[in-house]
Amino acid sequence: MEPVSATTAEAKKGERTRSAILDGAVELASAEGLDGLTIGHLAAELRMSKSGLFAHFGSKQELQLATVAAAGERFRIEVIEPALALPPGAERLRAIGNGYLERVNDYAGGCFWFSVTAEYDDRPGPVRDAIAAAMDAWLALIAAEARAAGHEDPDRFAFEFYAAGLGANARFRLSGDRRGFDYARALLERFPGPA
Amino acid sequence: MEPVSATTAEAKKGERTRSAILDGAVELASAEGLDGLTIGHLAAELRMSKSGLFAHFGSKQELQLATVAAAGERFRIEVIEPALALPPGAERLRAIGNGYLERVNDYAGGCFWFSVTAEYDDRPGPVRDAIAAAMDAWLALIAAEARAAGHEDPDRFAFEFYAAGLGANARFRLSGDRRGFDYARALLERFPGPA
DNA sequence: CCTACCGATCGGTAGG
């Protein structure tokens, strides 16, 4: 009767399913990695058939790339976008940095980026390139805000904050030591920056 | 004729084979993780049969535990032992820290501990416990030397150096940026420590 | 989005 409208409704439903799949995929990959993110495991968790899920992506690698993109998009929406309402510099840097640390601290699976960086940093290909691009953008964002905040060496500050985030996540997940989060938060208050 | 002597010779050969297997296992796990360390892949690389290799360990988990222990043992022999000839404090801290950074920089597969921490930090069990114990000992060693060197907050210094090591490895492997190694090395010269 | 299937590889075993 109404083929166009029906098609639109179907497309919407497909989009919702795809989005639900990617939510599960980001969570699963944070804990099990992008290889441990098997199509069978993910399908079982979402109560779908393997082939039904698979049809949304066409290959394991496309699922991995979509998962990396989804993790970046969710981080952008939940942490970065809100902070852009603040003026550039110290205030915004603190909002972004603390927003990131809270997320890492709260998420059940720990930091998605820590997990996938360690997994793919030695394996050339599009998945690694997507992870590297996201991390480059993250460090560039921190450096830009640090520069606006008056840091003498913004690139170095960005590295230190990035490293502190990795370290805090690792220490907390492995040994239950939360002090790394305090050290990382303290970096955001160190102005105008170290010698 | 000489059953005891023959048995001893066989045991020696078994030990050498086991050691060669573990060398390959540490290298493979640095790049592919402890799950990607499959018995078939490792056997093919060493030109052994799967079951011949398997017989040395009895289970995948025992192979993983032996690999973690071997990585720790090799690090202890190559980096820590030589530094113990130096007096405790700044000198020894620099030797250990720089020795670690050189290793991470040089190794083809990157840092074994970075790879396996991200992989197992969310999976309870003996493998994760072994990794956590090794990392706790590593931070405690750095903290003890930092204390002897006069740092005001040795635990914090240990965290900062640990984090800088993770960050330097990640930035270099992902994006080819070696500046993290310079930042980490600079920490070893910052005496008696930050505020 | 499903059922039913494919060849390859996984960890592990039997028996020598």
Add this chain to the structure above:
DNA sequence: CCTACCGATCGGTAGG
């Protein structure tokens, strides 16, 4: 240390 296997699971396909 080997050959020859096992059931389970992998990514992916056919056909609907």
